[in-house]
Amino acid sequence: METDQAATRTVPRMLLDRAERYADRLAVIDGETTLTYRGLLDAALETARAAIALGIRRGDRVGIWAPNTHRWVVASLGLHCAGATVVPLNTRYRGREAREILARVRARAVFVDDGFLGYGYASAVRRRDEDDDVIEAALTDLIVVDMLDGASEDDPRLMGWGDFLAGGAAVPAGAATEAALAVEPGDLSEIIFTSGTTGAAKGVMIPHGPCLDLYADYGRIWGLRPGDRYLVSLPFFHTGGNKAGLITCLMHGLTIVPLAVFDPVEVMRIVESCRISVMNGPPTVYYSLLESPERHSYDLGSLRVAATGAAVVPVALVERARSELPFEHFITAYGMTECFGTATMCRQGDSAEVIARSNGRALPGVELRVVDPEGCDLPTGEPGEVLIRGSNVTPGYWEDPESTAEAIDAGGWLRSGDVGTLDADGNLKITDRIKDLFFVGGFNVSPAEVEQVLARHPAISELAVIGVPDERLGEVPKAYVVPRAGVEASADEIIAWARERLANFKVPRTVEFVGTLPRNASGKILKRDLRGGAPRRHQGV
Template structure:
C-alpha cells in the first residue's frame, strides 16, 4: 500500500482495508462499516454496467445528502463513469438542461422530497439520452423509472471482475466529475476535474484543518457542491473519519445532532454558525465533542471566529478559499492563526499551487495591492465540458486560471478577497450569478427588461435585487414577481427585492450600468 493512490475507487478500497471495524457512514438507522464500503459501491458499479453505462459515460445524481448519494457516486467511479452532481434546489427545466448537455445515461434521483416527487419535475423535459432513472428513498417509481433495490438486483448478473476491469482503465488524469457551475454567460458550464488532483488537494486540506481518523463529521454542505463532496465525504474516506449526512439546515436539528451523535468536525458557511450562536437555548446543548470547524464562502467578521471559539467551544477554527474551477480549494488558513488572520484572510496557497494577484495586463502587483486572483497548479480544472472558447477565456496560455475575484496578498502570502470582477454574489454560501437569474426571469410575460445585483443582507451576507422594466400596459407587483421566481428557479437565486424602473441605465457600450444600479440601491437605503 505504499504506491500513491491515484483514483477515487482506489481511495474507497484502501479505506475499506485500513479502517474496517469503524463506521464509514451513519445515516439515521443506516450504518455502513468501512469493511463493507467497497463491496456496496462495487454493487452500484455492477448495476450501472448492467444498465449499459460504458467507460466515460456520464451518471447524474439529484438527491439530498444521504448514504445512497455516496454509493451512487463511488459506484459510478468504479464503473469508469463521470459523475454529474445536480443541485437539489433546481427546478425541472434547470436539471433537464444539465442532463441534456451532459448526455447523462443514468440519473439517480430522490423520490419524494420537500413535498414533491423529483423525477416528476422532468415530465415533458426528459432528454432522450437519459436511458435510466433510478428512484431512491420514499416515493414509488412510476413508468420509466426503477427503484434503487431493483436496480441493484439487476447488477447481480454482472461479475465483479467487470468492475475491476473498468477501474484498471482509470488513471490519475481520468475525468472524475462534471460539476456544472453558473457563469456570466447566464448558463451553467460543466467543470471537468480529474481523480488524482482531488485526492492530492483534499489530503492536504484534511491535514491542515485537522480532519483525522475517528472524527465524526457532520456534513451539512450539500454533496452536489465541492465543499460537501470533495471536502466532505471524499476527505473523510481519505483519513478514516465517519460521515454523518445532514439534509436540510435547521439550527435546532444541528445542535441536537452535535449533542446526540458527538460530532467533532463541522464545516459550513458563516450563516450556519451565526444561526447556532443566535439560538435561544444554545447554552442547554452539550457541544463539548465539537473540536474543529471550517468556514468561508462569504465575508467573515472577526468577532464570529472569536465567538465560535469562546461560545461554541471549537478549538480549531479556520477559513479557506476556492472555486469549482480549481477543484474547490486553493488556499486555507491554519487553525493556529489568529482570529484576525482567519477572519480577514483566506489563508495561504496549498502546496503545489501558485497564486498571484495581477493587473489588467497580467503583471503581478506588489504585496498589499489589489489585483485579480489567478491560480496555477495540479488541481486547476481540465476545462469546461465541450466549451473550448470558455476554457481559453478562463485559463491563459501560461496555465493561469483567472478567477474573476479581486484580492490582496500580504507579505506572508495570505490572500484576502476584496471584490469581484464579475457580478457574482454569495447568498447564504451559494454563488449567485445575475446573468443566469436574468435569463430565468426574462420569460415572464410582464417583464420587458431585468437586471440583478447583489445587495448586503445581515443574515445571508448578500441577496438579490432585481430592477425590472415592465412591458407596456402590464401589471406586476413585487410580491407577484418574487412568487413567480420561486416557481422557476432554485430558492437561493430568487431575488428578495424587486424595484420597478422606467428604463435601465446603460453605459457608452449600451450595456446595463450596474454600478449605477448599485448607487440607486444605496441611495434608496439611506
C-alpha cells in the same frame, strides 16, 4: 498520508485501500443507518455491478439529483467503481434546469431522491420538453433510478433502488472490482456545473488524481484525525460537501454524518448525539448556531475543528465563532469550483489576526498572483485580481473551449474574478469581486441567468438583478424592473412567477419598479450604480 498516495489516486482505489485499513471503523452514520468502511466498499461494489448491468461503462456520465444521505454516498462511490463520471445536480434546480444539464453531458442515467422537499424529481426528469427537440432527443433513453425505491409499471426507464440492485446479480462480482481498478487518475470523477457570468451554467471537469492530491494535503493541514466525526452540511452536489466533505472523510478515516436539510436545532441535536468533532460550511451556518436561542440547551463540547469560506468572510463571524463555540481550530479557506473547491487555507498555529482577516496561504503545489487589469503583478498589499495555478485547476469546462480559454490562460493561470491582496507571508485576503456573481447561503447565483428567466415575464420591459446584503444568507437577489407599458403586475406576482421557474436561492426576494436603469454611454447597465443606490425614477409598487 501514511500510504503511498500515488497508488491510490483514484476514488475506487482509495476506497479499496481505506476499506482494508479501516475495515470495522464507522464510515457513515445516517440516522439509524450505519456503514463500516468494509460495508461501504461492499455496498459500492454492489452498486457498481448494478450500474454495469444497465450498460454504464468507463467514461459514461451519470447524474445524481438528491440530498445528502448514505445512499448518495453509496451511489456516487458505486458509479466511480463502475468507471462512470458523476454529474451532481443541485437539489434546488427545477426540472428544466436539470434536464438541460443532463442533456448537455448526454447522461446515461440519473439517480433521484423523489419527493425531497415536496418536489417530484422523477417526474420532473421524465417530463417531455416538446419546445426543445435537442433536450428531448438527448434524454430519450435516460434511465431514472429512484433511491427511495419508487418504480413505474408504465415506464421501464424508471426503477426503484431495490430493482436496480437486483439487476446487478447478473454481473459477476469480479467485474465490479475489475472496472474499479481500470479507472485512471486522469479520468473525470465529476463534472460539477457552476453558474457563469453569461448566465449559462458551465461544467467544471474534475479528474480523480489531482483532486485527491489536493484533499490529502487539505485534511492533513486542517488537522483531521482518524475517528473524527464530520457533519457534512454542505451539499454533496457542491465541492464543499463532495470533496472537502465526503472524499476528505474517506481519505483520512473519518465518519461521514450527512445532513440533508440544514436546521440549527437539528444540527445541535446531531452534534450532541453523534459527538460530532468536525464541521464545514459557509458563514451562514455558524451565524445560525451562534444566534440560536437553544444553543445552550445542547452539549456541543465535542466540536474540535471547523472551516468556513466564501468570497468575503465577515471578520466578526470568525471572531465570534472562535470565542463562543468550542472549536480548538477554526479556520478560513478560499477556493472555487474551477480549482476543485480550495486554493488557500489557514494553518494550525496561525494567529487570531491571520485567521480572522485572511483566507490563509496557498496549499502545497498551488501558486497565487495578484495582478492589475493589464496582468502585471502588483506589490505586496495592493489589491488586484487573484490568479491561481496548480494541478488543482480544472482542465476546462465540459465541451466549452471558448469559456475555458477565457478562464484559464496559456500559462495555466485561472482568473478567479475576485479582488484580493497578498501579505508578506503569502496570506491571501479577498476584498471584493470582479464578477457580477453573488452568493446566497453558499450557492453562487448568476444575475444573467435570473435576468434571462425574468425577461420572459409579460409585464417586464427591462430589468437588472443584483445581490443585496442579507443578515442570514449573506446576499439575496433583488430585481430592478422597468414595467412594460399597458401591462400590470405586482412585485409579489413577479416573485411567485420566478419561483415556479427557478431554484429558490435564485428567486429575487424583492422587486423594485423603476422608470429607467442607469447606463453608460454605450448603453450597458451600470450595476455598480444600482448597488451604490444611484438615483432612479421610481414607479409605484
